Amino acid sequence: MFRTEEMDINMGPxxxxxxxxxxxxxxxDGEEIVDVRPIIGYLHRGVEKLCEHRTYPMIExxxxxxxxxxxxxxxxxxxxxxxxxxxxQVPPRAQYIRxxxxxxxxxxxxxxxxxxxxLDLGAMTVYFYxxxxxxxxxxxxxxxxxxxxxxxxxxxxxxxxxxxxxxTDRVRHFLGLFPSRQKEYEDLLTVNRIWxxxxxxxxxxxxxxxxxMGASGPTLRGSGVDYDVRRAQPYSSYxxxxxxVPTGTNCDTYDRYLVRMEEMRQSCxxxxxxxxxxxxxxxxxxxxxYIKPPxxxxxxxxxxxxxxxxxxxxxxxxxxxxxxxFRSPSxxxxxxxxxxxxxxxxxxVVAVIGSIDIVLGDVDR
Amino acid sequence: MSDTRAHAAPALPSGLKDFLKTVLLLELWxxxxxxxxxxxxxxxxxxxxxxxxxxxxRFRGVPRLRYHPDNGEELCIACHLCETVCPxxxxxxxxxxKPEGKGKRLVSFEINYERCCFCGxxxxxxxxxxxxxxYMSHDYEMADYKREGFVAPLKTLLDGMDPKDYKE
Numbered sequence: 086m087f088r089t090e091e092m093d094i095n096m097g098p099x100x101x102x103x104x105x106x107x108x109x110x111x112x113x114d115g116e117e118i119v120d121v122r123p124i125i126g127y128l129h130r131g132v133e134k135l136c137e138h139r140t141y142p143m144i145e146x147x148x149x150x151x152x153x154x155x156x157x158x159x160x161x162x163x164x165x166x167x168x169x170x171x172x173x174q175v176p177p178r179a180q181y182i183r184x185x186x187x188x189x190x191x192x193x194x195x196x197x198x199x200x201x202x203x204l205d206l207g208a209m210t211v212y213f214y215x216x217x218x219x220x221x222x223x224x225x226x227x228x229x230x231x232x233x234x235x236x237x238x239x240x241x242x243x244x245x246x247x248x249x250x251x252x253t254d255r256v257r258h259f260l261g262l263f264p265s266r267q268k269e270y271e272d273l274l275t276v277n278r279i280w281x282x283x284x285x286x287x288x289x290x291x292x293x294x295x296x297x298m299g300a301s302g303p304t305l306r307g308s309g310v311d312y313d314v315r316r317a318q319p320y321s322s323y324x325x326x327x328x329x330v331p332t333g334t335n336c337d338t339y340d341r342y343l344v345r346m347e348e349m350r351q352s353c354x355x356x357x358x359x360x361x362x363x364x365x366x367x368x369x370x371x372x373x374x375y376i377k378p379p380x381x382x383x384x385x386x387x388x389x390x391x392x393x394x395x396x397x398x399x400x401x402x403x404x405x406x407x408x409x410x411f412r413s414p415s416x417x418x419x420x421x422x423x424x425x426x427x428x429x430x431x432x433x434v435v436a437v438i439g440s441i442d443i444v445l446g447d448v449d450r
Numbered sequence: 451m452s453d454t455r456a457h458a459a460p461a462l463p464s465g466l467k468d469f470l471k472t473v474l475l476l477e478l479w480x481x482x483x484x485x486x487x488x489x490x491x492x493x494x495x496x497x498x499x500x501x502x503x504x505x506x507x508r509f510r511g512v513p514r515l516r517y518h519p520d521n522g523e524e525l526c527i528a529c530h531l532c533e534t535v536c537p538x539x540x541x542x543x544x545x546x547x548k549p550e551g552k553g554k555r556l557v558s559f560e561i562n563y564e565r566c567c568f569c570g571x572x573x574x575x576x577x578x579x580x581x582x583x584x585y586m587s588h589d590y591e592m593a594d595y596k597r598e599g600f601v602a603p604l605k606t607l608l609d610g611m612d613p614k615d616y617k618e
Binding site for chain 1: 569571
């Protein structure tokens, strides 16, 4: 007779839809997932230890390389943590420009997520369109800070330089173009029956479970929990902007997709407000030549495109931090993966990995 | 729990209208229309080695050194600030006291492009005004066959890398 037994197989670390070097140990009963164990560490670079041997300005290029898809959010969080510790007041203009950059970064990051997520599920066309628009944002970043991926765009106390002439007009031009392009992605996916079949009811993460696992960002909001760091603990003058926090109802992959799509619209809304009210003035506070924060510790969180990005910093008063700890949203969200995958089919694992939008540089650090 | 929900998922088909929608594959045609529209948009990609895209003025390519605009010597005053601030330890400066007058002058200045991460931190503290002695140039094609080619001496930093003849 047929034997039925559970089988262990490895998915990754070289699997194209694990978005990097994630290895999953799947226990299968036929095609059904019995258990998933994520095995991480393939991209571990010891960034936290490296930070202990670098002065504060030198750490910023390292933060670029944590979540390399959304480096500006990391820059913002790190600079915010040091500024909080030093009690620096960032000039309003710099705060607004930081908000514009962070929200552009959120759109760029969600575009990359949308393209690769759709590619994983077999919708290849969207990938080319999202990367085309992402390229426009990267051009804006290149004009602002000179780099396209690892920006090192901010400095402790503000920004290195003001925006170049005509940059705000180019951002406005992008904002004028983007909604119609986003409608195209939605035409391709939102009502597409294949897309619905692959995402609806797949990878359900109940609200209570999401909170218990410490999930954050779109993964948490897709489960219907209304929590956004930008509103709960505003930083960089987010309290002055009006925006909605979208949440899902069905807690599945499709809802997380809808949440991110709506977040892109809200980001456009925030950028428009910031451009309209952009204050004049300095972009960098008075910062001592050698940055030596006082003895103490600080925890600063920002809402990165992936969720709650935390920076814990201990200073003993020297030029280098005594301890630096990153609370990375991808790492925490990944812990909810087994919960979402149990009982699903093996093809759904790909959909679920895509929907939590992990970046392995952020998971392993 | 929340007042602003992501717009509701489309309901499952029911009734004659929805039956027709299902049979005629309407939503697939909407998607195909998007694809068709994009067939007629202009190309945005370029054939790289033949054409290149325009770089923005602030583009951060490989770090290089400037000549003094007046006397044609190097602008660098050998203050070692860029060496101190570099997070990758890729800058190596040797300086000596000037034979006459105050200050120091360069003996050698090396940047190891293998280690450089193009962060631009070396440019911030450079004290020469109004032009900084070290700057992020617009050079970016730096492939080489040997590792020694990535340690740029003073002459390369001032004059730029030699144009390379790539093997066929």
